[in-house]
Amino acid sequence: MNALFSWLADPAHWSGPAGIPARLVEHLWYSILALALGAVVALPIGALVGHSRKGGFLIVGTANGLRALPELGLLTLLVLLMGIGLLPVTLALAVLAVPPLLAGAYSGVRNVDPGAVDAARGMGMREWQVLTKVELPNALPLILGGFRSAALQVIATAAVAAYVSFGGLGRFLIDGLRTREYPQMAAGAVLVAVLALVVEGLLALLQRAVVSPGLRGGGRRSPTATVGRPAPGPGSAHPDPVPTREPAGAEP
Amino acid sequence: MVWDWIPRNLGMLGELLGEHVVLALVPVLIGLVLAVPIGWAAAGNRALRTVLVPAASVLYTIPSLALFIVLPAIIGTRILDPLNVVVALTIYTVALLVRSVADALGAVPSLVVAAATAMGYRPGRRFVSVELPLAVPVLIAGLRVAAVSNISLVSVGALIGVGGLGQLFTEGYQRNFPLEIVTGIVLILLLALVVDGMLVLIGRVSTPWTRAGANA
Helix, strand or coil: CHHHHHHHHCHHHHCCCCCHHHHHHHHHHHHHHHHHHHHHHHHHHHHHHHHHCCCHHHHHHHHHHHHCCCHHHHHHHHHHHHCCCHHHHHHHHHHHHHHHHHHHHHHHHHCCCHHHHHHHHHCCCCHHHHHHHHHHHHHHHHHHHHHHHHHHHHHHHHHHHHHHCCCCCHHHHHHHHHCCCHHHHHHHHHHHHHHHHHHHHHHHHHHHHHCCHHHCCHHHHCCCCCCCCCCCCCCCCCCCCCHHHCCCCCCC | CHHHHHHHCHHHHHHHHHHHHHHHHHHHHHHHHHHHHHHHHHHHCHHHHHHHHHHHHHHHHCCHHHHHHHHHHHHCCCCCCHHHHHHHHHHHHHHHHHHHHHHHHHCCCHHHHHHHHHCCCCHHHHHHHHHHHHHHHHHHHHHHHHHHHHHHHHHHHHHHCCCCCHHHHHHHHHCCCHHHHHHHHHHHHHHHHHHHHHHHHHHHHHCHHHHHHHHC
C-alpha cells in the first residue's frame, strides 16, 4: 500500500506523454469517441422503435445478446483484422455502449404515459413533434440512465485497450503486469476506479440538472415502467440501466 | 488448412470451457448465498437499505481489470491466483443481487406475510417457504444478468493469466490468428445462451403458480 502511494506521489509519474494526466486525457478521449459513436447508432433506433411500439423484443434481444459479447475478444479480433489504430478500439468500445443506450432509449420512449402521447396527437402534433416534444423529454430520465451505464462500461473497459498497444490509463495496468511492477499496476487500477466513480457522480448530478422537475416523482413511474424494461446491465457498470427509478434524493 | 485448428485442439478447448464455467458460475452460487441474507436485512430495515443498496452500486462501478489486480493486495493472494477472479466476480454478483433480493422481498404483499403469520409460520420458516419463493422471479432475473455478465467478464482475467476461454483471445492475438479469437467469442456466446436458458427453465419450474395465474 505504501509503495502504491509513493508511486502516485512521484512527480515523475505526473508529467510527459506517459504521465498520468496524458494517459487520463487519452482514456477520456477514446471513451468519448466510443460513446458518441454508440449514441449515434443506438439512440435513434431505440427511440424510433419505442415510438412505434412494435418490435421491442428485437431491441431487448439485441441488447442482451451484445451484452454477452466478450470485449477482450472483440477488441483483439478487430485489431487483428483492421490493424492497430483508433478505429478498431473505438468500434469495440462503441459496441459495449450500445446495449444500455438502446435499452434506455427504447424503454424510455416506450413507457411514456400513453395519455400524454394521445393528448399531443389530439392537439394536432405530427408524429415527429410527438416524438421530439413529448416522448423524448419524458423519456429523458431513462435515456440518461442508459447513458450513465454506457459511460461507465466504456470507461471501465477502455483500460483493456492498453493490451493492444494503445494508450489510456490501462497502460499502467498492462505495463506494470509485464514488468511485474505491482505499485504501478495498483496505481493504474486505483486511477481507473476513481475515474469511473467520479464520472458516475458527475453524470448523476447532470441527470438531476437536466431532467424536468415534473418527472422527479420517484415511485410514480414504477407500475407502468415495467413493460419491456431491459434487464440490468452487466459488465463493470451500473447494475441498473434505468437507475432513475431511484433518483438520488428522491427518497422521501 | 486453417480450420483444422479446431478439431486438433478440441481437448484444450474443452478444458478451457470447463475452467470458464467454474470461474463464472461458482461466483454466482456463492454470490446468491451471500446476497439473500444481506438483501433480506436491507428489505426489512429502511436505514440499512439506504446504506446497503447504494454501497452495492458503488462496488459494481469498480472496473473488473482494476479489481482483479487490486484484490491480491487486499486478500493476500498471489497475483495470478484464480481466486482473484472468483472473489472479484463474487463481489459483482453480490452487488447486483442485493438490490434484486431487497426489491423482490419488499414487493411481497404484506397481506400474504400477515396470512402466513396468522397460519402459524414463524419468521424463519415464513421467509423460506413464503417470502423467498415469491421473490423467485425477480431473483432469477438478477441471476440471469449476473451469470451472463460473469461469463463475459471471466475473459478479462486472461490479461492476468486466468481467463478460461479468454486465453484464446490473448493467445490468438499474440499468434496473429483470428480463428482462435472467433472460436473463443462463439463459445462464450453459446455458453451464455445455454446458462441463460437454464436459468429461465429453473425459474419456470420453481414457480408453477405464475403459469396457473396466466392461464386463468
